[in-house]
Amino acid sequence: MSAPARVAATASKxxxxxxxxxxxIVSGSLAPGARxxxxxxxxxxxxxxxxxxxxxxxLEAEGLVTFEKNIGATVxxxxxxxxxxxxxxxxxxxxxxxxxxxxxxxxxxxxTARAVxxxxxxxxxxxxxxxxxxxxxxxxxxxxxxxxxCPNPHILDLVHRGWNRLTALRGSTFSFVPERAxxxxxxHEGLLALIERxxxxxxxxxxARRHRSATLDAYLASTGAHPNFPVL
Amino acid sequence: MSAPARVAATASKxxxxxxxxxxxIVSGSLAPGARxxxxxxxxxxxxxxxxxxxxxxxLEAEGLVTFEKNIGATVxxxxxxxxxxxxxxxxxxxxxxxxxxxxxxxxxxxxTARAVxxxxxxxxxxxxxxxxxxxxxxxxxxxxxxxxxCPNPHILDLVHRGWNRLTALRGSTFSFVPERAxxxxxxHEGLLALIERxxxxxxxxxxARRHRSATLDAYLASTGAHPNFPVL
DNA sequence: GGCAGGCACTTCGTATACGATTTTCGTATA
DNA sequence: TATACGAAAATCGTATACGAAGTGCCTGCC
Numbered sequence: 001m002s003a004p005a006r007v008a009a010t011a012s013k014x015x016x017x018x019x020x021x022x023x024x025i026v027s028g029s030l031a032p033g034a035r036x037x038x039x040x041x042x043x044x045x046x047x048x049x050x051x052x053x054x055x056x057x058x059l060e061a062e063g064l065v066t067f068e069k070n071i072g073a074t075v076x077x078x079x080x081x082x083x084x085x086x087x088x089x090x091x092x093x094x095x096x097x098x099x100x101x102x103x104x105x106x107x108x109x110x111x112t113a114r115a116v117x118x119x120x121x122x123x124x125x126x127x128x129x130x131x132x133x134x135x136x137x138x139x140x141x142x143x144x145x146x147x148x149x150c151p152n153p154h155i156l157d158l159v160h161r162g163w164n165r166l167t168a169l170r171g172s173t174f175s176f177v178p179e180r181a182x183x184x185x186x187x188h189e190g191l192l193a194l195i196e197r198x199x200x201x202x203x204x205x206x207x208a209r210r211h212r213s214a215t216l217d218a219y220l221a222s223t224g225a226h227p228n229f230p231v232l
Numbered sequence: 233m234s235a236p237a238r239v240a241a242t243a244s245k246x247x248x249x250x251x252x253x254x255x256x257i258v259s260g261s262l263a264p265g266a267r268x269x270x271x272x273x274x275x276x277x278x279x280x281x282x283x284x285x286x287x288x289x290x291l292e293a294e295g296l297v298t299f300e301k302n303i304g305a306t307v308x309x310x311x312x313x314x315x316x317x318x319x320x321x322x323x324x325x326x327x328x329x330x331x332x333x334x335x336x337x338x339x340x341x342x343x344t345a346r347a348v349x350x351x352x353x354x355x356x357x358x359x360x361x362x363x364x365x366x367x368x369x370x371x372x373x374x375x376x377x378x379x380x381x382c383p384n385p386h387i388l389d390l391v392h393r394g395w396n397r398l399t400a401l402r403g404s405t406f407s408f409v410p411e412r413a414x415x416x417x418x419x420h421e422g423l424l425a426l427i428e429r430x431x432x433x434x435x436x437x438x439x440a441r442r443h444r445s446a447t448l449d450a451y452l453a454s455t456g457a458h459p460n461f462p463v464l
Numbered sequence: 465g466g467c468a469g470g471c472a473c474t475t476c477g478t479a480t481a482c483g484a485t486t487t488t489c490g491t492a493t494a
Numbered sequence: 495t496a497t498a499c500g501a502a503a504a505t506c507g508t509a510t511a512c513g514a515a516g517t518g519c520c521t522g523c524c
Contacts, residue, residue, distance in 0.1 A: 012301055013478065037505070048479045049506090050282065057286055061293030063386075069244055070485050070506055089386040096324045154295075154321040158390065245508065269475070280509045281476090302476055302515050468523080477514070484507075493498085 013047045017055035020045060025064050025075055026167045032077020036065060063165050077169045080223065086169065087216040090162035095209030097147040097159045098191075099201040104149035110196055113145040117188045124181035132175040139174075140167075142188060146195070146208075173219050180218040187211045245279045249287035252277060257296050257307055258399045264309020268297060294393055296400050309401045312455065318401065319448040322394035327441030329379040329391045330423075331433040336381035342428055345377040349420045356413035364407040371406075372399075374420060378427070378440075405451050412450040419443045 011019075021041070024030040036056065042049045056073045059065045063086075067073045076082070120138045123130055140163060150156045174181055191207050243251075253273070256262040268288065274281045288305045291297045295318075299305045308314070352370045355362055372395060382388045406413055423443060426436050 039505075050478055050480095053507090054286065054289055057289050058293055061290055071487095072505070085384050085386045088384055089390070092324065092328045092387065152317050152320055154317045155324065158321070271475070282508055282510095285477090304475065466524090469521090471520080472518090474517075475515085477512105479510105479512085481510080482508090485505085487502105487504075489500100489502085491498100491500085494496090 012051070013045075014051035014054045017041065017045055017047065017052045018058055021055055021059055022064065022164075025059070026164055028167075030075050032075050032169065034075045036073040036075065038072070062161055064168050075168070076165075083166075083169050084216065084220070086162060086165045087212065087219075090159070090166065091209045091212035091216065093155055093158040093162060094143065094147060094212060095205045097150040097152075097155050098143075098208040099205035100152060100155065101147050101149040102195050102199075102201065102204050104151070105146060105195055109145050109149075110192055113142055113188075113192055116142045116145070117185060117192070120181070120188070121185045124185050127178070130178055130181065132172050132178065135174050135181060136172045139184070146191070173215055177215075177218045177222045180215060183218075184211070184215065187214070244283070245277075246283035246286045249273065249277055249279065249284045250290055253287055253291055254296065254396075257291070258396055260399075262307050264307050264401065266307045268305040268307065270304070295397050307400070308397075315398075315401050316448065316452070318394060318397045319444065319451075322391070322398065323441045323444035323448065325387055325390040325394060326375065326379060326444060327437045329382040329384075329387050330375070330440040331437035332384060332387065333379050333381040334427050334431075334433065334436050336383070337378060337427055341377050341381075342424055345374055345420075345424055348374045348377070349417060349424070352413070352420070353417045356417050359410070362410055362413065364410065367406050367413060368399075371416070378423070405447055409447075409450045409454045412447055415450075416443070416447065419446070 021030070021036070030036075038049045038052050038056070042052045045052070056065060056067060060067045060073070064076055065073045066076050116138055120135060120142065123135055123138075147156070147159055150159070174184075187207075188211075191204070191211065194204050194207055253262070253268070262268075270281045270284050270288070274284045277284070288297060288299060292299045292305070296308055297305045298308050348370055352367060352374065355367055355370075379388070379391055382391070406416075419439075420443075423436070423439050426439055
């Protein structure tokens with residue numbers, strides 16, 4: 001009778017709304033551009049609009065939704081320019097996080113990452129069963145192992161936000177540029193080798209950054225976008 | 233969110249509360265650790281608590297206040313560890329922003345920056361009239377000229393947030409390490425020379441990052457903190 | 465005199481209500 | 495038929511109100 005409601009005993013309504021919306025956005029249930037009507041969301045969750053407003057504000061601060069005065073909220077996304085900005089930002093903060101994290105990445109982490117990369121390789125080498133969404137998920141898993149030990153929580157938070165935005169944008173770069181998958185897997189192995197042999201922070205950071213920049217470049221090339229954008 | 237000064241023509245109450253609190257926090261009128269009672273703020277601004285709650289949530293997302301369920305909001309700050317994290321993050325994003333911005337920095341910008349730096353030098357060379365707060369303000373002005381042209385709004389926003397946090401933390405590093413002022417001015421000139429002669433992005437980024445890291449190091453050394461923290 | 469329990473006060477969390485603003489749709493006119 | 499005007503609907507913005515959670519003081523007992 002009250003079983004399902006038990007779990008969220010200590011969660012505030014505002015937190016509930018935030019998590020609900022967040023999950024739906026990153027999972028894609030709420031497509032980019034979708035309108036978020038406060039009253040509707042409130043009714044769906046059986047709460048009033050006030051907590052929902054707060055949740056939307058927080059999501060706005062994270063860049064997952066846009067919000068206009070007297071107009072309403074919509075799920076952010078789509079815009080290729082936003083994608084570019086997000087990828088570029090992520091290349092910088094993720095590179096830094098990976099470098100800062102490297103010294104704490106142990107053999108077991110390396111093994112985990114290598115196992116994930118093996119699955120990615122298998123998928124990349126078999127065009128028949130290549131699934132961009134799944135591949136992107138594995139990609140996220142791989143990189144998470146490498147940057148998750150970053151001792152600076154601010155940087156780590158920026159990395160998480162970047163990934164969330166990318167997921168929300170639903171670019172799933174590998175849908176556009178499947179041929180990039182193979183290179184990506186190879187670069188992953190190179191990154192692991194660097195960490196394994198205790199390379200310098202600078203080397204690791206540069207490699208991680210280049211890896212992401214290369215994915216962005218591949219995307220830009222595929223869309224015929226201006227290559228005049230200064231990529232670090 | 234990025235520019236604190238907003239033309240508040242049709243500002244909502246929520247926006248008003250946000251700006252009011254934001255200004256008071258970065259200006260130091262609200263000291264770190266100060267308790268923010270929603271009802272009090274609401275009364276002060278002659279609005280209800282609802283817009284104030286929203287404003288506080290936004291400030292929380294920016295790291296300017298901390299907020300605990302059923303407890304309330306307090307102005308963030310004080311914690312030396314937070315200061316360290318913020319400086320390290322800023323070293324990375326500001327370095328990137330400065331590098332991305334460099335190609336758009338023209339002779340007039342250089343001249344402006346050099347003028348600011350001259351005022352800093354004058355202050356640094358005269359220990360009698362050295363004012364840490366004023367010096368920090370000039371420092372902000374100097375760097376703003378160099379990173380403000382960054383074409384990536386996300387990165388620029390991160391830089392602004394970092395500076396805001398630093399201001400709020402009121403560390404004003406130069407209060408702790410006034411002897412750092414001289415080196416700082418010299419490094420500024422070096423940075424300008426790099427930009428002027430059209431140095432590579434990598435060089436500029438590294439110089440800007442090192443510049444900030446050095447300030448952080450000076451602070452850490454002065455407090456006898458662990459130097460084991462991996463500084464990139 | 466010190467500690468435990470309970471009562472009162474403060475502050476937050478959310479629901480409801482109403483005014484403000486924007487959009488949409490219907491109608492009348494050129 | 496197309497366009498301009500206006501009213502109605504939808505949605506947001508904020509005030510007020512009440513219940514919930516936390517904090518501190520005060521009393522009574524050991």
